[in-house]
Amino acid sequence: MVPRHMQAIGIAGTGRLAQALGRLLVEAGEPVAAIAGRNQERTRAAAAFVGARAATFSELPALASRLLVVVSDDALEQVAATLAAAGMRDGVALHTSGARGPEALKPLAEAGVCCGALHPLQTIPSPEAGVKALRGIAFGVTAEGAAAAWAEHIVRVAGGWMLRIPAEMRATYHAAGVMASNFVTALVDGAAMLMRMAGIAESDALRALAPLLKTAVETTLALGPVAALTGPIQRGDRDTVALHWAATAAAPPTVRQLYKAGSLHLIELAQRRGLAPEMAQQLRRIYQRG
Ligand SMILES: NC(=O)c1ccc[n+]([C@@H]2O[C@H](COP(=O)([O-])OP(=O)(O)OC[C@H]3O[C@@H](n4cnc5c(N)ncnc54)[C@H](OP(=O)(O)O)[C@@H]3O)[C@@H](O)[C@H]2O)c1
Structure with missing residues (x-):
């Protein structure tokens, strides 16, 4: 069995944070296999920036067992449902919303995925600026088990530190x-x-x-x-x-x-x-x- 820290990473979302976080992980030697979005052209551009393969949301579960779901807050449940319907049954998933807890990925949790939230307490105006801005910052984490372990690992890779936030306190x-x-x-x-x-x-x-x-x-x-x-x-x-x-x-x-x-x-x-x-x-x- 592949050790957890070697298991492939998939990124759902092609926006500013998805690209910045993806690139940071790739630069640190993390196994980012693919980045997925709903728009082919934007996904191709994001994949080129990150240095990973371009995919659709539905292809992602076959390519990676650790997922970062980095889409607009209001789209989290919908994208989680798409990933669950595409066969994501185990592994881990983290989203990056500050206000929402692990419940935002409910469809994945119900399918058997260990879910959590990992929010970089930083403003990311562009992917390029984000790669630098993500280093050394605080991350607001709400997660348990394998999701907590992966969140801790990402925080370490970014040279940051962790704030543990109870789920009901995330909005505050x-x-x-x-x-x-x-x-x-x-x-x-x-x-x-x-x-x-x-x-x-x-x-x-x-x-x-x-x-x-x-x-x-x-x-x-x-x-x-x-x-x-x-x-x-x-x-x-x-x-x-x-x-x-x-x-x-x-x-x-x-x-x-x-x-x-x-x-x-x-x-x-x-x-x-x-x-x-x-x-x-x-x-x-x-x-x-x-
Ligand atoms: N940027 C920041 O400063 C920052 C900081 C900390 C945390 N975050 C969190 O990171 C997450 C992403 O933020 P961002 O700033 O990177 O946003 P962004 O640049 O606006 O990107 C949003 C992404 O979500 C996708 N999306 C939106 N609605 C969707 C839907 N209904 N179905 C599928 N995909 C959808 C967009 O796809 P299209 O390109 O196809 O529209 C795009 O890939 C949010 O949860 C946000 O709270 C952001």
Whole structure:
């Protein structure tokens, strides 16, 4: 019998993460036999990038006993059903969704496959960038038995580390990831809009904000949010806080809501840093004004 770590790997999905993960595994000498998709042309291109054979979903069970199911979250059950109907009866399967647990591969589990979830806590904007971005990161894993052992192996191959997430906590875990990545994008966009309202050219806005943003992120990560906090809310500069809030009145409604929600959380954070409760209350009242 072929030892488990030598058994062929099949990848279902031809998108950004499927290609990045496939290529990383191939570069590490892992036996990736095939990559499968629903579109022939995209599958051929993905296979060329990964360095594996192109296949259809239905061909995959005959080619590999360890499957990575890397398709859109909403397509997981459907693709799992196709793989089960094509004869996948044993072996292991891992999907890469952050919010879903092993239950997303239910049709495969019911067919006898050991299923789990292995989510790279990283943003993968393209296959090329992904190969590098996947190294050394945290992976959110929910798996048992052979699926857990394979997930651990992949994390090791990527030089990463593992966060064990209970199945019922995956949505919460993934919401944290969304806050740390997509919310930063929303905040930067909102800040750039306020800069434009102040008459600063779009091309200058991001360039001007970049050092401030990078230092804020680096300091917050290095010192922790409480110690890193600066600014008018932390200082209790009531008049400045009121001026800012009035100045955002002309901003798009979503930017204003974002500003208010962020400010109310900053007041809570400032209290943890020692801001007096009476001052916190006075600051909160400013945001009750329209
Ligand atoms: N990219 C990231 O930053 C990232 C990070 C961590 C985890 N993930 C997870 O990785 C998985 C894939 O994400 P991605 O960013 O790589 O997505 P993507 O680039 O948009 O690729 C999605 C893939 O799913 C396939 N697909 C979509 N609907 C399908 C259906 N009904 N039947 C069969 N195949 C279908 C697409 O096929 P077609 O090309 O034919 O449409 C494509 O191969 C998701 O579970 C996501 O949560 C992504």
